Amino acid sequence: xxxxxxxxxxxxxxxxxxxxxxxxxxxxxxxxxxxxxxxxxxxxxxxxxxxxxxxxxxxxxxxxxxxxxxxxxxxxxxxxxxxxxxxxxxxxxxxxxxxxxxxxxxxxxxxxxxxxxxxxxxxxxxxxxxxxxxxxxxxxxxxxxxxxxxxxxxxxxxxx
Amino acid sequence: xxxxxxxxxxxxxxxxxxxxxxxxxxxxxxxxxxxxxxxxxxxxxxxxxxxxxxxxxxxxxxxxxxxxxxxxxxxxxxxxxxxxxxxxxxxxxxxxxxxxxxxxxxxxxxxxxxxxxxxxxxxxxxxxxxxxxxxxxxxxxxxxxxxxxxxxxxxxxxxxxxxxxxxxxxxxxxxxxxxxxxxxxxxxxxxxxxxxxxxxxxxxxxxxxxxxxxxxxxxxxxxxxxxxxxxxxxxxxxxxxxxxxxxxxxxxxxxxxxxxxxxxxxxxxxxxxxxxxxxxxxxxxxxxxxxxxxxxxxxxxxxxxxxxxxxxxxxxxxxxxxxxxxxxxxxxxx
Numbered sequence: 506x507x508x509x510x511x512x513x514x515x516x517x518x519x520x521x522x523x524x525x526x527x528x529x530x531x532x533x534x535x536x537x538x539x540x541x542x543x544x545x546x547x548x549x550x551x552x553x554x555x556x557x558x559x560x561x562x563x564x565x566x567x568x569x570x571x572x573x574x575x576x577x578x579x580x581x582x583x584x585x586x587x588x589x590x591x592x593x594x595x596x597x598x599x600x601x602x603x604x605x606x607x608x609x610x611x612x613x614x615x616x617x618x619x620x621x622x623x624x625x626x627x628x629x630x631x632x633x634x635x636x637x638x639x640x641x642x643x644x645x646x647x648x649x650x651x652x653x654x655x656x657x658x659x660x661x662x663x664x665x
Numbered sequence: 666x667x668x669x670x671x672x673x674x675x676x677x678x679x680x681x682x683x684x685x686x687x688x689x690x691x692x693x694x695x696x697x698x699x700x701x702x703x704x705x706x707x708x709x710x711x712x713x714x715x716x717x718x719x720x721x722x723x724x725x726x727x728x729x730x731x732x733x734x735x736x737x738x739x740x741x742x743x744x745x746x747x748x749x750x751x752x753x754x755x756x757x758x759x760x761x762x763x764x765x766x767x768x769x770x771x772x773x774x775x776x777x778x779x780x781x782x783x784x785x786x787x788x789x790x791x792x793x794x795x796x797x798x799x800x801x802x803x804x805x806x807x808x809x810x811x812x813x814x815x816x817x818x819x820x821x822x823x824x825x826x827x828x829x830x831x832x833x834x835x836x837x838x839x840x841x842x843x844x845x846x847x848x849x850x851x852x853x854x855x856x857x858x859x860x861x862x863x864x865x866x867x868x869x870x871x872x873x874x875x876x877x878x879x880x881x882x883x884x885x886x887x888x889x890x891x892x893x894x895x896x897x898x899x900x901x902x903x904x905x906x907x908x909x910x911x912x913x914x915x916x917x918x919x920x921x922x923x924x925x926x927x928x929x930x931x932x933x934x935x936x937x938x939x940x941x942x943x944x945x946x947x948x949x950x951x952x953x954x955x956x957x958x959x960x961x962x963x964x965x966x967x968x969x970x971x972x973x974x975x976x977x978x979x980x981x982x983x984x985x986x987x988x989x990x991x992x993x994x995x996x997x998x999x
Contacts, residue, residue, distance in 0.1 A: 627919070
């Protein structure tokens with residue numbers, strides 16, 4: 506580099522060159538890159554190579570995978586070449602199933618614990634006729650025996 | 666009439682007269698003595714010491730309207746026999762005939778007014794006046810009033826003290842219940858002592874003390890009179906306002922509504938749903954409070970019944986837990 510150069514020449518930068526090709530630099534940066542291309546043959550050559558490569562890649566036909574290849578990626582952990590491929594969706598699905606199972610097991614255990622340790626609330630069948638008789642017996646003992654007990658001679662229709 | 670027969674009639678008359686005079690002197694609770702207590706003490710004394718045969722007619726109002734039934738009553742040898750002896754009473758103890766024998770309803774020979782019952786004057790006014798003729802016998806009527814309406818009228822035989830008639834009224838003053846003798850014969854001084862059934866070993870009985878957390882007072886001036894054990898899973902809490910009693914039977918467990926007999930109607934007391942029945946014995950209400958089933962039997966007016974249900978439903982679960990544990994605990998009663 507000569508002493509009279511107006512600025513130091515920066516080494517070729519793929520990202521900056523790619524952005525230049527894609528017209529994604531602002532005016533100042535674009536002028537700088539243009540100056541580099543004029544001043545440095547390495548920059549000019551590098552930009553040509555990058556442009557050609559992009560053209561080649563974009564011109565390639567879309568390659569279809571062999572039949573069953575994608576399915577094999579989902580069902581097998583290993584590719585035909587032996588490399589390990591992780592299907593994240595499948596992993597998440599398995600993890601969800603394991604968590605669901607764990608929660609179900611915990612819930613079942615808790616329900617069993619409640620059933621065994623905590624007494625269940627029994628259903629009661631009040632014996633109304635007996636309750637009425639005992640009540641009236643108390644009324645008879647503390648008030649008047651005749652008017653207290655005579656109602657028990659009627660058909661109350663309470664069953665027990 | 667021969668001299669011997671005349672002497673017998675005279676002796677019987679003197680006996681009844683002496684009994685009547687003596688009955689008035691039955692010791693009451695001097696501090697809380699009032700006309701109602703004195704007259705009811707005398708009525709109990711008369712049933713225990715006289716003999717008679719009679720028929721009472723009971724009228725009450727239920728969901729179908731007014732109902733009428735007659736029931737035979739007899740006092741023989743100190744024993745009161747209801748419906749031909751299907752129900753027996755002797756000095757406070759009582760039994761009912763069952764298929765397998767006698768079921769003891771009340772095991773305590775304490776035929777006196779509950780000592781813990783409040784004085785009725787706190788809630789009611791009492792008027793004593795001449796009553797109507799009942800089975801051709803003159804009566805003394807006790808009128809119990811509240812808020813300008815009669816709530817109860819009791820007609821006592823002037824000579825013997827036997828209760829010959831009893832009426833109850835609703836909030837509006839309309840009658841809800843009437844019991845009256847329609848026949849009464851063979852009134853005489855008691856002779857001998859009739860045999861009575863045994864007291865069941867598992868008969869309901871009073872506990873030494875009510876659970877500490879039991880509601881001691883309910884809306885409407887009802888106070889706890891005593892707590893009784895019905896069986897291994899049920900307790901009876903008895904409340905009184907000085908005139909009416911309310912028994913609350915508490916069981917642990919959810920109410921099986923489908924097990925209740927037909928004939929009741931669903932009513933709401935505030936937020937509480939209850940099944941209510943009307944019978945000759947008064948009002949029966951069943952409802953669920955928390956995980957307990959409560960049954961209230963009372964002859965009190967509906968406004969008082971409402972207060973009882975509401976105040977019991979407000980009791981906390983911990984209160985009822987204590988009550989249930991109390992009666993189901995192995996060393997907690999008797």
